[in-house]
Amino acid sequence: MQMPPLDPAILARRSEIVAALRAIVPGEGVIDDLEGMRPYECDALSAYRQMPLVVVLPETVAQVSTILSYCQDNKVKVVPRGAGTSLSGGSMPVGDAILLGLGKFNRVLEIDYANRCARVQPGVTNLGISKAVEHEGFYYAPDPSSQIACSIGGNVAENSGGVHCLKYGLTTNNLLGIELVLMTGEVVRLGGKHLDSEGYDLLGVMTGSEGLLGVVTEVTVRLLRKPTTARAVLLGFPTEAGAADCVAAVIASGIIPGGMEMMDKEAVKCAEAYVGAGYPLDAEGLLIVELDGPPVEVDYLVERVAEIARGRGATTVRVSNDEQERVLFWAGRKAAFPAVGQITPDYMCLDGSVPRGRLVEVLAEMREMSKKHRLRVVNVFHAGDGNLHPLILFDANDADELHRAEEFGADILRLCVRVGGVLTGEHGVGIEKRDLMGVQFTEIDLDQQMRLKCAFDPDHLLNPGKVFPQLRRCAELGRVVVHHNKMPFPDIPRF
Amino acid sequence: MTTSTIKPRSPEELRQAVEWALNDGTTLDVRGQGSKIAFGKPMACDQVLDLSGLSGVVDYAPEELVVTLRAGTPISEVEALLAQRNQMLAFEPPDLGPLLGQEAGQGTLVGAVMGNLAGPRRLSAGAARDHLLGFSGVNGRGESFKSGGKVMKNVTGYDLSKLLAGSWGTLAVLDQVSVKVLPAPDQTRTLLLLGLDDAAAVRAMCAALGSPHDISGAAHLPGKTALRIEGVAPSVEARLKALRELLIDLDAGMEELGTLESRAFWREVRDVAPLKVASGSVVWKISCPPTEGPAIVARIKALRPSAEAFYDWSGGLIWLALPPSADADHTIVRGAIGAKGGHATLIRASEAVRAAVPVFQPQPAALAALAVRVKESFDPKRLFNPGRMG
Amino acid sequence: MQTHFTLAQLADPETARSNDILRKCVHCGFCTATCPTFVLLGDERDSPRGRIYLIKSMIEDDRAPTAKEVRHVDRCLSCLSCMTTCPSGVNYMHLVDHGRHHIEETFTRTLPDRFMRGVLAYLMPRPAAFRWAMVLGRLAKPLAPLLPATSSDPGGATFLRRLRAMLEAVPDKVPTPSPVDRPQVFPALGVQRKRVALMPGCGQQVLAPEVNEATVRLLTRLDIEVVNVAGSGCCGSSVLHVGRNDQAIELAKRNITAWLREIDGAGLDAIVINASGCGTTVKDYGHMLADDPVWAEKAKQVASLAKDVTEIVAEVGLSGIVPRPLTVAYHSACSMQHGQKLDALPKKLLREAGFMVKDVPEGHLCCGWAGTYQVLQPDLSRRLRDRKVANIESVRPDVIAAGNFGCIGNIASGTGIPIAHTVELLDWATGGPKPAALI
Incomplete structure (x- = not known):
């Protein structure tokens, strides 16, 4: 993975920056x-690692x-990090950047049941929010599979989804405010605590x-x-x-289930x-299909759903x-990625999104690719919204396998x-899909x-080397080329 | 002042038109059908850019829950098409035409998106911003670009759809959008609570929304508080019953509206029809934490006793009509919002008043400066709707 | 996860096993959120995933760790909450034991640190010496307030702070030794259904002799013959957790020898343990001695017979219940729920015995006792105890139940709500005396 060249001037000033x-x-x-920085050298995409300049x-x-203002003044790069559970390398350190960890921001600040919102620090885990309000019968809807560990700040950064966003939306649809x-x-x-923005969103x-x-330091969620009831059906x-x-x-048929997930045979086994x-x-x-609402609705x-499934050849309906x-x-589904760790030392988890109607052909083609690249693929995904999570199994101790896994992943995307x-449907571009953005x-x-x-960060100091395949200077991007006195386009109707 | 109109017939013509405007230094008043021209800061543009020549549904895949259409497509056409397959625009875009002095039933879907409009279902289904999946258009450099896509889940690159929704045409000119659609409910019923004052009504609405009964509309009109329940018949029946039991202690009279009556009622709420607006009155839209609504209205009424108001979004949206004044009482209205947060937008006022006072809530300096830089990142020469957002 | 061990390194069986463990970790980070120290400190180095990295680095490079690395590994409670959370099946327990062992072999601690650990490692497995230490500690306890407070920078647990924590942990009254803790046989009251050995333990018989007494009463009443086997004693866990593998192995061998003699003699259906920390260790004897050709099989045999007291009670079933209408907050000891994966069973028994059982919020978090931890990491230990007590008090119980005497003493020091061992409550509900804590 190619990262931007390190700035020797910054490296030379390291002790001054640390001080x-x-x-x-x-x-x-x-x-x-x-030794202390080493545990920070990667997030949950451990195939790519890099030591930071310093961790703070x-x-x-x-x-x-x-x-941040020190870094702006001194042109020092910054990589923000939440719980370090990104699957796209979103918080992978950069060698000449400080790694800014928000792990200590882990308090729930306010719960406002009447206005149905909670104000929390960004390091609070996604599940931590639901746990804090469950005794009153409330919850926070987006539930990425890593919800036990991923932080709400990281969810904002990645616009995380989850198994229930088919009906209840992604982070962006459940977020009311942030401090930035x-x-x-x-x-x-x-x-x-109010809806919609007074200006640009x-x-x-x-x-x-x-x-x-920017760096999120507080989050207000809906x-x-x-x-009343929720029932899950295994098909x-x-x-x-x-x-x-x-x-x-x-x-x-007009049904929007609370969640509709699919796992292939291998994933089910793990x-x-x-x-x-x-x-x-x-x-x-x-398929795991969840239906929720009052009991009469759920039963109905x-x-x-069972009828539709039987009509499509379901052999199990539970x-x-x-x-x-x-x-x-759900526990099996939510643990499915790491559970695959039982049968492989490493995996690469992809995150493409496709129209539902193309699922069958995409799955078939993926099997062909698996043969071509000589690597196994396990599929666990949000079928309801067409969000695929193929897991490519490989062994990072074998350099050729890692290379083939990367090629295979690129082919799938x-x-x-x-x-x-x-x-990417919910994991973010990070470094993992950065070089495919041109596709x-x-x-x-x-x-x-x-x-x-550039409007937010004109010096490209925040999280450099992520998302964009190549960086261009803001001054260059900002230039406007105007050709004065050119003939107006004559064909367009005017009045 | 506006002198002439340019009306492209294809995305490429649209791009050429913008490129020409850029080269010529011409500012553009960007319109679909012009149903909301009476909103925002008055503009003095050199040219009208009329998008009604770019019209029609490009692709509608009901099982994918997506419709893709050209920027000038009338909203009525889209709604009729969706209704054939029993689907809908879940954000319930309001028809503000009559409020803004125009005929009802006009406007384009992209116009509603540009204003990030939303009706009563904002509470549970979100606003236009939550339904715009992707778009293509032209930026202020005369470049065609796109963002988003046609799939439900997409975090590839920045979510420019959110930014464009609510930008009132000041960032880019869209030629095509993909919008999420949802199945329409089989039944719509409404529980009316009679005789509650504002504070009691908001408490009741918040309690209803804090219940598991899936309320999709909560509005309080003078003397009448309405809670909407939608879905399949047995579910609607069960939830209505449970809701009545939940609110029994209120000691308020209760009535129910059936599906047809409900649809008519909520359409009126959506279109701000319940607001008593005299000719010349100014109209404000206030967004606030729901429980703050009654206090805000009370503070305004203490200074302007003739103010008329009703609440939507469980109290989080206040529609307010005030008698005519030179400054639309903007300091009173915005001063009433207080420290708990919120914002007030001047929806209707004479051109002179809109020119004199901030139509959008003024922002702290750091945010306002950021907003300017964002605008310039799309439209560096300020060609599109210059000054419309203040 | 990628590893870089040489073939020579992998020839060492301990390293080879650690390599297998590391290769299972996919770095997902699920474990961080349920780790008590990460919850308190928010630093990756104080999480299981971070410690796995630290340990990997020191054993891969085959070098002495730095003082900072040691500090973060030392903060691990060995609560094993991470293992319950881990979907990939990473055996953190064996990895951290390897890490501690490596630290003990290659790192020179400061003199006061060595002294403190030496004292603990000497006293903990020896009930008689431990009792004398308690008696002396009782005399010195009034001096504790003169020492620096425990609540300070968690990194700087100095000798004096630890000394203070040690003194504060000394009970106000040291109970007299119980007659049940001498080698003997307790016959079943009715027709014998099973025959079991009761692990006599070490610290528990000094601090809470009533637990073994209640266990003997309860089991014999359920028609189980109980043997206190001569030669059995401390399981070795307290020394294992400070990295003294050799000492732990010696203790394990002593127990194995004693119990095998009994197994080969009158026979045993189970080895019953009523301190869940010990239970976790005895159940792991097979692993502890896996590389020793002479002991491996014996250790496995003994480990397979090890059972928590609630497991054996569930096997024969409770009878003769006199319901006591009390609300019980069940504190699931880490060694119980994470180490032995016994979470539901004790609660089920308490319910069957007629108690109203409530779960404690954040039940997966350690109470901070963790053996020698409360002395070696007084600040973190105290913060975890206070958090645990607040969570317990939030469910407003009449009594707290737990299956590990260490947790019981630790929680009792922070709350006025009575607390008893699960077997004391079960004993009471089936005709035994009321637990002392409730009188």
Whole structure:
């Protein structure tokens, strides 16, 4: 993975930068010894690693602000990091950048049930929010599989989804406000407990901006009341195509399930070994469909979904009998990625999104690619919204396998774009898909995005080397070419 | 002042038109059908850029829950098409035409997106911003670009769709959009609570929304508080019953509206029809934390007793009508919002008043400066709707 | 995860096993969130994933760790919450034991640190010496407030702070030794259904002799013959957790010898352990001695018979219940829920015995006791205890139950709510005396 060349002037000033950071953050919060920085050299995409210049773990917003303004003044790059669970290398360090960890921002600040929102620090875990409000019957809807560990700040940076976003939306649809520190050190608030923006929707832009635009220091999220009942249905199919067909048929019938997930045989095997949820081990494709609402509605919808599934050849139809069993059905799905660690030393988790109607052909083509690249692929994905998570199994101790895995991954993502989909549905571009951005976007598309970046961070100091395949200086991007006195285009109708 | 109109027939002609404007230093008043021209800061543009020549649905895939259409496509055409397949635009874009002194039933879908409009279902389904999946258009450099896509989940690159929604045409001119659609509910019913004052009504609405009964509309009109429940018949029935039980202690009279009555009622709420607006009155839209709504209205009424108001979004949206004044009482309205957060937008006022006072809520300096840099990153020569957002 | 061991390094069986463990880790980070020290400190180095990295680095490079690396490994409670969370099946327990062992072999601690650890490693496995230390400590306890407070920079747990924590942990009254803790046989009250050995333990018989007494009463009442086997004693866990593998192995061998004699003699259906920390270790004897051709099989045999007292009670079933209408907050000791994966069973038994059982919020987090940890890491230990107590008090119980005497003493020091061992409550509900804590 090619990263921007290191700036020797910054490297030469390392001890001075460390001293400046120590003056801002006391105690153990500045880590500059090699051994201490090593645990920070990667996030959950451990195939790519890089030691940072220095790690800093501030505890207050004032410290974050002072750090950023110091970095702006001294042109020092900054890589923000939440819980380090990114699957796209979003928080992978950069050699001449400080790594700014928000792990100490882990308090729930306010819960406002009447206005159905919670104000939390960015290091609070996604599940931590739901846990803090569950005794009142509320929860926070987006639930990425890593929800036990991923931080809400990281969710904002990546616009994380989850198994329930088919019905309840992604992070961006469940976020009310943030406090944000700009690269200048200015602290601004976007949104709050009210809806919509008074001007440009900068909250919307910040969500999913992968740490390139600012550092989030507080998050206000929308809380939802838990549905009266929720039941999960396991549907086992003798073919993957049967399962994929069923997905399209359910949506076409006008049902929007709370979640609709698919796992292939291998994934089912691994997940079952970890949780023992009673998944059918003989199914080639397993769907988990969740339906929620009042009991009468759930019963009605469960019956309709079961009927559709049987019509598409389902060999297993099992409905959860109680809450414990429903949670168990999901536990296997949520642990499915790391559970694959049981059968492979390493995997690469992809995240393409495709139109639902193309699922069957995409899966078939992926199997062919698997043969070509001589690597196994396991599929676990959000079928309801066409968001694929192929896991390519490889052994990082074998350099050739890593290389083949990268090639295979790139082929899958090109396929996703070719059928009308996109490179990433919820994991972010990071470094992993950075060099494929040109497959989906033209140079003009990317230039426009980079100009927006320049509006926030004109010196490209925040999270460099991520998202964009090549950086262009903001001054160059900002130039406007005007051809005066050119003839107006004569064909367009005028009045 | 506006002198002439340019009306491209293809995305490439649109791009050429912008390129020409850039070269010529011509500012553009960008319009679909012009149904909302009476909104925003008055502009003095050299030319009208009329998008009505770029019209029509490009692709509609009901099972994918996506419709792709050209920028000038009338909203009525889209809604009619979706209705054939029992689907809808879940964000319920309001028809503000009559409020803004125009005929009802006009406007384009992209116009609604540009204003990030949303009706009562904003509460549960989001606003236009939440439904715009992707777009293509032309930036202020005369370059065609795109963002987003046609799939439900997409985090590839910055989410420019959010930024464009609500930008009132000041960042880029769109030629095509893909919008998420959802199945329309089988049934729509409404529980009316009678005789609650503002504070009690907002408490009741918040309690209803904090219940598991999936409320998709919560509005309080003088003397009448409405809660909407949608879905399949048995579910609607069960939830209505549970909701009545939840609110039994309020001691308010209760009535129910059936599906047809409900649709009519919520369409009126959506289009701000319940607001008593005299000719010449100014109209404000205030977004605030729901529980703050009644206090904000009370503070305004203490100074302007003739103010008329009703609440949507469980109290989080206040529609407010005030008698005519030279400054639209903007200091009173914005002063009433207080420290708990929120913002007020001047929706209707005479051109002179809109020229004199900030139509959009003024922002702190750091944010305002950032907004200017964002504008320039798309439209460095300020060609599109210059000054419309203040 | 990628590893870089040489073939020579992999020839060492301990390293080879650690390599296998490391290769299973996919660096997903799930474990960080359930780790008590990461929850408190928010630093990757204080999380399982970070420690795995630190340990990997020191054993891969085959070098002495730095003082900072040691500090972060030392902060691990060995609560094993991470292993419950890990979907990839990473055996953190064996890896951190290897790390500690490596530290002990290659790193020179400061003199006061060595002294403190030496004292603990000497006293913990020896009940008689431990009792005398308690008696002396009782005399010195009034001096504790003169020492520096424990609540300071977690990195700087100095000798004096640790000394203070040690003194504060000394009970106000040291109970007299119980007659049940001498080698003997307790016959079943009715027709014998099983025959088991009761692990006598070490610290517990000094600090809480009533637990073994209640266990003997309960089991014999359930028609189980109980043997206190001569020669059995401390399981070795307290020394293992400070990296003294050799000492731990000696203790394990002593127990194995004693129990095998009994197994080959009158026979045993199980080895019953009522301190879950010990249970986790005895159940792991097979691994501890896996590389020793003479002991491997014996160790496996003994480990396979090891059972927590609740497991054996569940096997025969409770009877003769006199319901006590109390609300019990069940504190699931880490060694119970994470080490032995026994979480639901004790609660089920308490419910069957007629108690109203409540789960404690953040139940997966350690109470901070963790053996020698409360002395060696007084600040973190105290913060975790206070957090645990607040969580317990939030469910407003009449009594707290737990299956590990260390947790019991630790939690009791922070709350006024009575706390008893699970077997004391089960004993009471089936006709035994009321637990002392409730009187």
